[in-house]
Amino acid sequence: MQNAKRIEIITGAYDMREVIRLLELAGLPSYTLIPDIQGKGERGTRDADGLTGAFKNSLLIVVCSETAWEGLKETLRNLIQRVGGMVMACDCEFLMH
Amino acid sequence: MSSALLTQNLLNPPVLFFFLGLIAIAIRSDLEIPPAISKFLSLYLLFAIGLKGGVELGHGGLSTDFGKILVLAIGFSCLVPLYAFWILKKKFKLADAAAIAATYGSVSAVTFITASSYLQEQNIHYGGYMVAMLALMESPAIILGVMLFQRYRTDGAQLSTGKIWHEALTNGSVVLVLGSLIIGMLSPDAAVEGLLPFTNDIFKGFLAFFLLDMGLLAGRRFKAITSAGWFPWAFGILLPLLNALLAAMLGGWMGLSEGNTYLMSVLAASASYIAVPAAMRMSIPEANPGLYVPMALAITFPFNILVGLPLYMQFVHWFRP
Secondary structure, three states: OEEEEEEEEEEEOOOHHHHHHHHHHOOOOOOEEEEEEOEEEOOEEEOOOOOOHHHOEEEEEEEEOHHHHHHHHHHHHHHHHHHOOEEEEEEEEEOOO | OOHHHHHHHHOOHHHHHHHHHHHHHHOOOOOOOOHHHHHHHHHHHHHHHHHHHHHHHHHHOOOOHHHHHHHHHHHHHHHHHHHHHHHHOOOOOHHHHHHHHHHHHOOOHHHHHHHHHHHHHOOOOOOOHHHHHHHHOOOHHHHHHHHHHHHHOOOOOOOOHHHHHHHHHHOHHHHHHHHHHHHHHHOOHHHHHOOHHHHHHOHHHHHHHHHHHHHHHHHHHHHHHHOOOOHHHHHHHHHHHHHHHHHHHHHHHHOOOHHHHHHHHHHHHOOOOOHHHHHHHHHOOOOOHHHHHHHHHHHHHHHHHHHHHHHHHHHHHHOOO
16 A cells, blocks of 8 residues: 545636546646536536537546656646636545556 | 517417426425436437438428528627627626637527427528527637636646536537438438437427426526625616617528528527536636526526527517617
8 A cells, every 4th residue: 555645626627628638747647537517616507518628627636656746736726716626635645556 | 569469479388388497486486396317308309409400401401591501690699798798798707708709609408499390380491500509609608708718817827728618618518419400401302300309209208397497407406596686687687688689680681581581590698507607617617607597597597498599580570670
């Protein structure tokens, strides 16, 4: 078991492409994505309804080291401030393969 | 407008299904259509209308109306966002004004499809190239909306113009309509005949089912727009009326056929709630989709379907020589 950071990012379905690009630039190409999630925040309700992705959110989960998280924090903050959403980080134990 | 024309439209099964969707939301029914089916229905309608337009283009080619219609289509899709933005920026914040201007400059494929079905019932012919105009009129307003936002924003941030052009020109509905149009145009009649049970025979049933879904969607979005005051309602009804009237007047003056003028009026009066929100979320995320989507979907779309379709035909008749 390894100690790591579990990061959860919730933002608009369209904006998730940019999140993934930023993660890849930070050397984090692996992630888990849950599409079409609903919720309500400061920018209104996202009910995953309609023919467009404008009202759909996605949730992305990524596990990384504490150092990687520190390097990523400000980049994600800038993006979320612009497009809306939230980022949560917590300590976790990481078991793989 | 004669009451007979209005009643005839309101008693049309697809329009009645639209009402049913609205009523289902009003009485808090749990009726819903799974999102994947909604998506399929919208793709089916674009596929069918594109193919039909392509087949007609293959048969009839380009009539003398084509060049005039092209000028009108380009004119409306470039001028509507400009004058809409000029009005809107007095009432809304910049990002919202740009997104709403793009919404009203772009067009609604579902309104166009319902209008073409209305024409078929009246036995009025229209050119297959009108489907190409539908695809053509989707994108310019998106680009203009983003450019207007860029021009007036004060924070100095820059958007990637390549990304905007890519999103505007490659959005799914434009690709599917244009692709189906070209396939319909190139395919021999015998080959297309095999597709007719899918593209023609069940078309109206699918349209009715899709309008039920649109009624549910519009009903849900009503709530979002009720707190926004009177202006979105006035704008969402008066701007389409003005655009339709202008298109009917110009179509009559240019001597376009009845069907082509009517469809141009419907296109000019419609507002996009599929292509534009996708593009705006990517290029102007500061704009509130809780405003520009309900304006198009819960105000303008129902108005066009319930009242606009027969009323715009009346406009066309007023200006026909």
